[in-house]
Amino acid sequence: MRVESYKTLAEAARAMGPDAVFMAGGTLVMRDVNAGESASRIIRSADPALTEIRATGDGFSIGAGVTMARIVAHRDLPFLAPVARAVGGPQVRNMATVGGNLFAHHPYGDFAVALLALGARVVLAGQGGAKPLDDLLRERGRSGGPSLIVASIEVPRPRDPRAFGFVKVSRIKPKGVSVMSIAVNLPRDSGRIRGARVAFGAMGPAPLRVSAVERVLEGQSLDAATIARAAQLAGDGLDPPTDALASAWYRREVAGTHLRRLLEKMERG
Amino acid sequence: MAKIPVTFTLNGSERAAFAEEGLNLLEFLRRAVGDLSPKYGCGQGTCGACTVIIDGETHLSCLTMADAVQGRKVETASGLANGKVHPLQEAFMEHFAAQCGYCTPGMLMSAKVLLDRNPSPTRAEVIEAISGNLCRCTGYAPIIDAILATANTRRLA
């Protein structure tokens, strides 16, 4: 195993390859190093761009190396603070990064669930433009995984803070691993939902959207009947894993209940 | 394997030692530097027994690469007593906040950072602050009591 450090992200991106993994906070990569199961090359970079948080026109550009603790403390990101606070314990939040969370395997990766619902886009190091997080999460599942580095994440600011809701269901509080997490973004146009995005974590190999739920919410107001229909479809098309925390059956069975509670809470405001 | 020289401040003193490539900070502190107070419990960032303070923030030393502390300030439980025991240590002793003692060094690090930043925490804030540190013996209540008692004593002083 070799550890390679690069001054700039561009250089680090050039050094990536199928035998390499990029390490930021270390909470995922160092576990593998300790277990003797890491990639043979570990790539690091101290590029200051990694830790920048910038306001953009309609949202924020968050460096991939920004920690959960900084998200919690940032005055302009109150909609993301509860999500970041749900990740790990204080030590993990001081280390774990936004970029790393996009690559966290089940049952981790709750922050990515929120970003997915918010319609975040990722900027890859050494490549121009941004692409939807949906695409990155899909590619992540492929064998070998992508040999790329996420430089930053572009997060649109929810126009109405009440349009965004997040819940992490865990058995242990305040620090527990996900039975599931749910993030919902329901922007409204004269009372009607326009562009609904509903994402689940710990319900599949990677955070994923449930289009059936999004469809029944689209164009509706968030009334009891709509919530009930959404809850009914919550597990639709999901193939959740069985692990030490919950069986696949249990996860599917309770998904609707937790979605319903979240939507009801959002409706109450 | 390449040996990397690491120079850093440990509990106020300048230290230098060599780290093998990929070595974690926990093993580096214990075997190369000789500070045995951070403990191995999981190597996965779950138990918090290896918690140390780096530049004022708690970190898991088992998930930190040793050379990441180059030029930085590291604090561990062995440096908490400075001539006399720290008020947190006194309170832990008084409240029976340790049984086997294995989680205690990490627990003290989390408690110290909490009180440094928030001198009057609520019980809920104390619970949140030590939520990354597992204890299997005490049931947590004496630890929470000890941290709250430290805050109270400091306010009165």
Next chain:
Amino acid sequence: MIEFRKEFFANERDDNLNEIGKPTRRQDILGHVTGRSPYFDDHLFEGLLHIRCVRSPYHRARIRRIDISAAEKMPGVVRVLLGKDVPRNLNTLLSLLDFGLDDEPVLSETKVAYKGEPVAAVIAESEAEARAAVKTVKVEWEVLPHVLDVEDAIKPGAPVVCDVYPTNKFIYHGKFDHQKLRYGDVEEAFNRSDHIVEGRYQMSPIEQAPIETCGAIAAPEVNDRYVCFTSTQGLFFSLGTAAKLLTMPSSRLHFVGGTVGGGFGGKVDSMHEPLAILGAMLTGRPCKYAWDREEEMQVGAPRGAERWYIKDGVARDGRILARKFTGYFDSGAYTRLSSYAIIKGVGHLPGPYTIPNVYADVFCVYTNRTPATAMRGFGITGVDFAIEAHMDKVAETVGLNPIDLRILNSYRDGDMKAHRRVAKNCALVECCQVVAEKGGIALSPASRQATSMTDGGGERGLLPSRTATDQNGAVSGYRAGDYGKKGGNKSGPQPVQSPMPTYASTAPAPQRPAGPAYQPVTPAQPAAPAPAPATETPRHGALRFSSLSGFRRR
């Protein structure tokens, strides 16, 4: 918050105690809070080597071949150990008490009986190098059918888990394939009961999960001795086990322990010391063998799962006339301490209740699961859960408040217990009364007036006039062991009990040296006088000190 209810047993208790009710600092707590308490891994050695094991990925398999040639050439590897390198590669933990047959190898040579069972050990300069080399050991496995359920395991034709016990059942006292309790005649009592209440109760295995994982460091010392720093909860137990497996006198072993990062019963199995010392013997260098967290969870012995069937005969008024138990302890692949847990558990039956007819058949069953071991009251806590759940079921059946039912059936002082000792110092009635008071539960007038000190003894203190006995589950080919005999075997602290059974054999275990047959445990010493009280205040009540259970009311 502790509340002392001093109105109870006031004339039987000395309130002028030195420690109880008074805050005291732990003697080791300064070391704990300053991070200076020396756990086993807090001893630094120059040139420390690291041991990691090659483990079975299967629940049950035959080992056709182990190829260590690639591993031996890996960077940093100093030596690879196999079963043949262990001087005496077979042990049972309680052999030091002369209880049970040797059944478990340190490193298995011919077959594995649980997932994670070690078959080889790599000794390398660093932990990372040991891990890397472990992956290069090639084991040719022949996967065999396995059994994971206790009742499946004792069916005819079930896979044989542990060849020493070919019916997958531990042999008690050389006589029976289960531990028996017979007191009165339950079948006769069932016939005259108004209700029969039956239940099935299942407990899961529980990992002790200490924050410090199990481990040991051994190093050559002067004068041909070896020092061993260990996380063990039973230092002399581990010393004896290591001496036996390494066939060396314990005087050559210098064990250092006592500072343990949590154990809860999970650190009594002495898995680490023998291998660490063997490593030090064969390499001449200090060796560390410790589990990582994943191993602690996967191969660290848990509290075993238990399954209990309980059948009660109950009179209309709620009095329990008979209680019959059938219990199955899941010992996992080897005996470890499960056989003993059952002895302890059967002594506890039928719970803290005076029931005139009690019957129990309790089986220590081998399955292809991680071997089970001690954990906080093991042998008692599981069956207590079953008993108390069953008491609620009985209460529901007869239409009584569950606390009234418990008070009605509780032991009173002077009652005869099913293991034929007279009940003393009973306090369950009073505990129930306080619980009811705290919970705002109305008790019957009879329950409110009851005390543990009245209504006991007399008829209730007599042994049953007749006890029905049987030879169910009798076995032959085993000799009664020495369990219960004090002073151990004359041949020394680590008696060689039997030639090593071979794994291919399914014959009953070899004969053991003749010894006295099973006899009930008796206190080792005559009752000692009570230690002198710290003050001159005379003690109230008549007290004597028992080496078995402390102070008791006469």
